[in-house]
Amino acid sequence: MANDIVDNFVASGNSARMDDIAKALPKSGPPAAEIADWVRSQIRANRFVPGQRLVEVDIIRRTGGSRFKVREAFQRLAAEGLLEIEEFKGAFVREASLDEVAQLYRARAALEGICAGDFARQASDADKEKLRIIAEKMETCVESGSPEQFGRLNSEWHAMLMHVTGNHVIADIVSRLNTPVHHLLFESFYRGDRMTEATKDHRAILDAILEGDAPAAEQAMRRHVENGLQFLTSLDKALFGT
């Protein structure tokens, strides 16, 4: 992501053709949305940690965007709940309290539960098979011990479960719910036997879906997300708590 921006910026400066420049130059810098994406990715990668102050000039230096765009991006991120902006002090990465995270997880459990029920009810056999295949790949990840691949597949699995039945809006809400705690999510698969537990949960959900038992699928999904929360809280205690 960062490279995209830099390349884009450099490219527009180095272009040779007049035509190319004519079309490339109107956008002198990266658009505000791109800057927001970049900051978001930095936060997700734990490169920007909660409480850290985001200095405008610094972001401008790194992204090549103008001050105006950077501030627009900050506003967007603040509206998303990722940043907090204080007068004359600037933007900070928002720190989500454990209680807040718990509520976000409970919300996610409810929403993904709905989607799991929908999937059990409406999804075609082909879609169910797709879901099964991804789950299978994840199991091989557990064996080979590759948590980042597991994480990617996990995201894909959850996203597909929601999008297949057309619940794009709910999926969007869920993704926003995830963002503030994504750096913890990322770390969670490295610790303990979270992967094996998650796999067990996935299997339970998949079984309910294959049997067409929507309420069971919903319940299983809820339990799965709530297990994730429980793991996260124990992780938090181990890291920061006494």
Place this chain on the structure above:
Amino acid sequence: MANDIVDNFVASGNSARMDDIAKALPKSGPPAAEIADWVRSQIRANRFVPGQRLVEVDIIRRTGGSRFKVREAFQRLAAEGLLEIEEFKGAFVREASLDEVAQLYRARAALEGICAGDFARQASDADKEKLRIIAEKMETCVESGSPEQFGRLNSEWHAMLMHVTGNHVIADIVSRLNTPVHHLLFESFYRGDRMTEATKDHRAILDAILEGDAPAAEQAMRRHVENGLQFLTSLDKALFGT
């Protein structure tokens, strides 16, 4: 809120010199959040209708905010999903499709269901009594036929149900879910016998809560919200559909 802004505008509009104002008013215009609130309220009151174009200068004139702040507010509202911004065309009030509204309602049903369950489990007797009293007031509104009072109490009822058990984050999510369809909500209580039906639903929820039956409370709340959606879809068909 709106009056504050208007008064502010009139004051600055009638003054003679810009310089005088700059020195006379050490406090600058309303902050971006306030402008966003104002625009939001205008949309809620159906004064800004879906598809309408929001011209920057117009908002500046009306709110007294600077162009920068207005644009910041637009960004925030776009992130909230209320507006859509197109390049060189400006901000439009976003039109929520019926499918989108349906998903928002299903999400709301799930989230408020959780809170209803929490309430049944954790709320004190005093809080339960408070909830009962509000419901009682709403019943008198049905008899006397005052829908806007009913609407206010309804908001209070739902808000209290969530906040009492500390689910502030979930309540916040729900309020954002409501915003895009609030103008329809506003109209809904004027039509048919929605008020009496809602009252019946509320009574069922309250009964489950008073008995301490959390799952029943959750289910009742879900049904209540889903009934609201059903009413809204029928209303939409009656207004626009064939």
Place this chain on the structure above:
DNA sequence: GTCAACAATATCGTTAGCCATCTTTTTGTT
């Protein structure tokens, strides 16, 4: 009379520069 091309206006997007505010550092006094 209608349609198309061109011009004019209005609006949006961007940048640069100035002003207000906060933080930190330095200096002076107790």
Place this chain on the structure above:
DNA sequence: AACAAAAAGATGGCTAACGATATTGTTGAC
């Protein structure tokens, strides 16, 4: 040596001006 006050540096906020684009109105030809 410690604390307070003032000044300097840094940071964010705001306005004004400029360039790009869409929309609208007008004029001319078919």
